Amino acid sequence: MKKLGLLFLLLVQFSCSSQKVVKMNGVSFVASGEEALQKHVDNVKYINANSAAVMPFGFIKDINSPKIIFNTDRQWFGETKKGAKQYIELLHKNKINVMLKPQIWIWHGEFTGTLKMESEEDWVFLEKSYEKFIMTYAQLAQETNVELLCIGTELENFVNNRPYYWRQLIAKIRKTYKGKLTYAANWDEYPKVIFWDQLDYIGIDAYFPLSESKTPSVKELKEGWQPWKNKIKSLSNATSKSVLFTEFGYRSMDYTAKKPWLVDRTDEGVNLIAQANAKEAIFSEFWQEDWFAGGYVWKWFLNHENVGGQNDNRFTPQNKPAQNVIKSFYKIY
DSSP states (O other), X not given: OHHHHHHHHHHHHHHHHHSOOOOEXXXXXXXXXXXXXXXXXXXXXXXXXXXEEEOOEEEESSTTOOOOEESOTXXXXXXXXXXXXXXXXXXXXXXXXXXXXXXXXEGGGBOGGGOOOSSHHHHHHHHHHHHHHHHHHHHHHHHTTOSEEEEEESOHHHHHHOHXXXXXXXXXXXHHOOSEEEEEEETTTGGGOSOGGGSSEEEEEOOOOOOOOSSOOHHHHHHHHHHHHHHHHHHHHHHTOEEEEEEEOOOSBTTTTTSTTOOSOOOOOBOHHHHHHHHHHHHXXXXXXXXXXXXXXXXXXXXXXXSOOTTOOSSOOTTSHHHHHHHHHHHHO
16 A cells, blocks of 8 residues: 555656646737737737737826826727727637736837936826826736736836835735736846836846847857846746746847847848747747746737738748747747
């Protein structure tokens, strides 16, 4: 009997250790002026994605303005609360998990990390405005049983200048929303974030510079990841938090891994191989790690048939070789 008991325990341990840990294999589901339809979600399912980031937006006039304008009739449908809810419900109907990721857009595309007020009065105004913005979507997240809420995206100056506010804000969010929380820190911001201990995941928008080559190989890109990967893993170990790439992606252009964060209308030549190689390298380096929770491809448009393609040098992998790389790795993990 003792031998049978020991054998049973060993079998249980083997079963548990061999169970596949499912990653968040996500896409950043870009807000559109129209409702999401089943055919739009079918394209997400086709690449084996099991999660999607839904991204309603708030708008700010300039980097010194404290007022956030959001959920208005002048916005695209998908950028509003009503639109986000429709997207979430359709994704959930298809058994696709959701990260609700409300984001700020500063006019003329100014980087949100530079948002900084010029007076204490304006800081207080911004704090109240942002709380109203994020709590609106925390309530939506709770109402729709969203699996994950991202409390902010690339707001480095705001976070660094008002740490006490952010700690209080997270506590307020927790009272409304009972799911998991993360914050999307920029690739060079994440080590300085002071409230990882209050969240469930370390969120990183993973636009790390990896190579200065025109068409870097997978091997070269994996080597470029090593110093960054070691630092990310060290923070994960120090905080006992899993890491999530709240955004990751590469443009299908020459030198794509030199400055992966570039969003300007650069005229660099289309390079589909470079984009595909960069995707393969990031999957190979991170998706097998037990401290890594997954990530969300930047970015995925609803009108799949009319975006991306062989002549496009933008971020989307749609209708490009990179799409097949994503499909293959998402099937494995």
